[in-house]
Amino acid sequence: MTKTIAIIGLGYVGLPLAIEFGKKYPTLGFDINPTRIEELRNRFDRTHQINSHDFQEAKFLSFHTDIQELKNAQIYIITVPTPLDEYKNPDISYLLNASKMIAPLLSSKDIIIYESTTYPTCTLKDCVPILEQYSSLKYNIDFFVGYSPERINPGDREHKLPDIKKITSGSTPEVAKEIDELYASIITAGTYLAPSIEVAEMAKVIENAQRDLNIAFVNEIALICDKLGIETQEVLKASSTKWNFLPFKPGLVGGHCISIDPYYLTHKAHELGYHPRVISAGRLVNDAMPSFVAQKLIKLMIAKDIKILRAKILILGVTFKENCNDIRNSKVFEVIDELIEYGCEITLLDPLAIPEEVSKLTSAPLYSNLSEINKRFDGVLLAVAHKEFEEIDLASHTHNQSVIYDLKDVLKSSHARL
Ligand SMILES: NC(=O)c1ccc[n+]([C@@H]2O[C@H](COP(=O)([O-])OP(=O)(O)OC[C@H]3O[C@@H](n4cnc5c(N)ncnc54)[C@H](O)[C@@H]3O)[C@@H](O)[C@H]2O)c1
CATH class of the missing domain: 1.10.1040.10 (N-(1-d-carboxylethyl)-l-norvaline Dehydrogenase; domain 2)
Incomplete structure (x- = not known):
C-alpha cells in the first residue's frame, strides 16, 4: 500500500521536501500560517526555493490549513523552526506544539519523523512523551519515530534537496530501514542510515x-x-x-x-x-564581529576626516547570506544599529530582501536597485556578496573621500577588506 505523507511546517525546509515527496507519493502539506498556504496554493513561494515548474511536477501534493485533514496520513514529517530564546537557550516550543497537534491524529503503526535541527536526545526525551501523552498510544508499540536532519543550503542552486546525501534513523531497525528507503526514493545522492536517533541528531x-x-x-x-x-x-x-x-x-x-x-x-x-x-x-x-565591523568603518571614515554625525552610509546586502532573501538573524542589522548609535544615516541596498520584513527590523530605507537612490555616500559597506553586487558601479554614489569597506572581497575598488 502506498503510504500518505504529511509534512508539518512548510518553510525553507518543509516546502522543498513536500515538493519532492509530492512528485511520487500522496503528500499533504500543512502550515499554521494561512497566508503561506494561500500563497502555496497559488504556486507562489516567497522564499524563492521553488518555481512554478516544481509546483507543477508535484502532482500528488496538496496544501492544508486544517490539521484534521492530515488524519489519514501514515507518515508525519515535522519541519518546524527551532530558534533560540532571548537568553540563547533552545526554544523547542514549536517542536512540542507540532507534536501535540499531530498526536491525536495518530493511528496504529504510524511513523513520525523529525527533521528540525535540535540537540541530541530531544526526539526521544522531549517529543516522544508529548506524542504518547496526547495520543494515548505507546511508543515503539503503537507508533514509531525517526530523525532525519535537513542539510539544504538556501540560495545554493547546485546543492538542492535531492543532491545532498541524507542521514536517516529510526526507533527500531525495521522502522529505520523503512525511513531510509523512503528518503532513498527521493534523494538521488543517497542516504546514510545512522545506528540511532541520537547519532543522527548529534551528527547534524x-x-x-x-x-x-x-x-x-x-x-x-x-x-x-x-x-x-x-x-x-x-x-x-x-x-x-x-x-x-x-x-x-x-x-x-x-x-x-x-x-x-x-x-x-x-x-x-x-x-x-x-x-x-x-x-x-x-x-x-x-558574535562580536558586527561590533568590530561597525567600529572599523567608523575608524576608516575618521581617518579620512569624515564627520561621523549624520555621515551617509550605504550598506550593500542585509540578508544573512548571499543570493538568498532570508533576513532571519542576519547580523547586518546589528552593524546597522551600531552605526545609527554613532549618529550615521543609513541607506540599505538589497535586491533580494523583502521590504516588509526589513522594515520590521530597522527604520533605515531599503532599495532594491542603486539607480533608485539619488545620493552620494561618505561610506559604503559591502556586507553580503549577492551576485548583483559583482559589477556594481559606485562612482556616481560616492565622492573623493568616501570609504568603501568590503567584507566579502567582491568589489573591484575598495579601501578596506575584512
Ligand atoms: N533554512 C535552512 O537553511 C535549514 C537548513 C537545515 C535545517 N534547518 C532546520 O529546519 C527547521 C525548519 O527551518 P526552516 O528554515 O524551514 O523554518 P521556517 O521558519 O522557514 O519554516 C517553518 C514553518 O513552520 C511553520 N510552523 C510553525 N509551527 C508550526 C506548527 N505547529 N504546525 C505547522 N506549521 C508550523 C511556520 O509557519 C513556518 O512556515 C529548523 O529546525 C531549522 O534549524 C533549516
Missing part, C-alpha cells in the same frame, strides 16, 4: 558547530591582522596554497543554522555538567 548539530568554529578561526585571524595592519585576504590567499589549508572566509555569522545550532549543543552539554570551551569560544568571536 556538529556539522554546523564545526563550520561556526572554522569561521571563528578566520575571524580571529582577521582581528589580529587588523591590529598588525596586514591584509587578511592576502594572508588567506597565501596560506591556501598549502594543500590542506581549509578555505574559510571571515565575515558576519548569522542565519538560523550556523549561529544557532552550536547553542543547542552547548545547552545539552551544560545540562550534563560539561561546559564546552572550544565551541563557546567560537560563538564569542563570531
Whole structure:
C-alpha cells in the first residue's frame, strides 16, 4: 500500500521536501500560517526555493490549513523552526506544539519523523512523551519515530534537496530501514542510515558547530591582522596554497543554522555538567564581529576626516547570506544599529530582501536597485556578496573621500577588506 505523507511546517525546509515527496507519493502539506498556504496554493513561494515548474511536477501534493485533514496520513514529517530564546537557550516550543497537534491524529503503526535541527536526545526525551501523552498510544508499540536532519543550503542552486546525501534513523531497525528507503526514493545522492536517533541528531548539530568554529578561526585571524595592519585576504590567499589549508572566509555569522545550532549543543552539554570551551569560544568571536565591523568603518571614515554625525552610509546586502532573501538573524542589522548609535544615516541596498520584513527590523530605507537612490555616500559597506553586487558601479554614489569597506572581497575598488 502506498503510504500518505504529511509534512508539518512548510518553510525553507518543509516546502522543498513536500515538493519532492509530492512528485511520487500522496503528500499533504500543512502550515499554521494561512497566508503561506494561500500563497502555496497559488504556486507562489516567497522564499524563492521553488518555481512554478516544481509546483507543477508535484502532482500528488496538496496544501492544508486544517490539521484534521492530515488524519489519514501514515507518515508525519515535522519541519518546524527551532530558534533560540532571548537568553540563547533552545526554544523547542514549536517542536512540542507540532507534536501535540499531530498526536491525536495518530493511528496504529504510524511513523513520525523529525527533521528540525535540535540537540541530541530531544526526539526521544522531549517529543516522544508529548506524542504518547496526547495520543494515548505507546511508543515503539503503537507508533514509531525517526530523525532525519535537513542539510539544504538556501540560495545554493547546485546543492538542492535531492543532491545532498541524507542521514536517516529510526526507533527500531525495521522502522529505520523503512525511513531510509523512503528518503532513498527521493534523494538521488543517497542516504546514510545512522545506528540511532541520537547519532543522527548529534551528527547534524556538529556539522554546523564545526563550520561556526572554522569561521571563528578566520575571524580571529582577521582581528589580529587588523591590529598588525596586514591584509587578511592576502594572508588567506597565501596560506591556501598549502594543500590542506581549509578555505574559510571571515565575515558576519548569522542565519538560523550556523549561529544557532552550536547553542543547542552547548545547552545539552551544560545540562550534563560539561561546559564546552572550544565551541563557546567560537560563538564569542563570531558574535562580536558586527561590533568590530561597525567600529572599523567608523575608524576608516575618521581617518579620512569624515564627520561621523549624520555621515551617509550605504550598506550593500542585509540578508544573512548571499543570493538568498532570508533576513532571519542576519547580523547586518546589528552593524546597522551600531552605526545609527554613532549618529550615521543609513541607506540599505538589497535586491533580494523583502521590504516588509526589513522594515520590521530597522527604520533605515531599503532599495532594491542603486539607480533608485539619488545620493552620494561618505561610506559604503559591502556586507553580503549577492551576485548583483559583482559589477556594481559606485562612482556616481560616492565622492573623493568616501570609504568603501568590503567584507566579502567582491568589489573591484575598495579601501578596506575584512
Ligand atoms: N533554512 C535552512 O537553511 C535549514 C537548513 C537545515 C535545517 N534547518 C532546520 O529546519 C527547521 C525548519 O527551518 P526552516 O528554515 O524551514 O523554518 P521556517 O521558519 O522557514 O519554516 C517553518 C514553518 O513552520 C511553520 N510552523 C510553525 N509551527 C508550526 C506548527 N505547529 N504546525 C505547522 N506549521 C508550523 C511556520 O509557519 C513556518 O512556515 C529548523 O529546525 C531549522 O534549524 C533549516
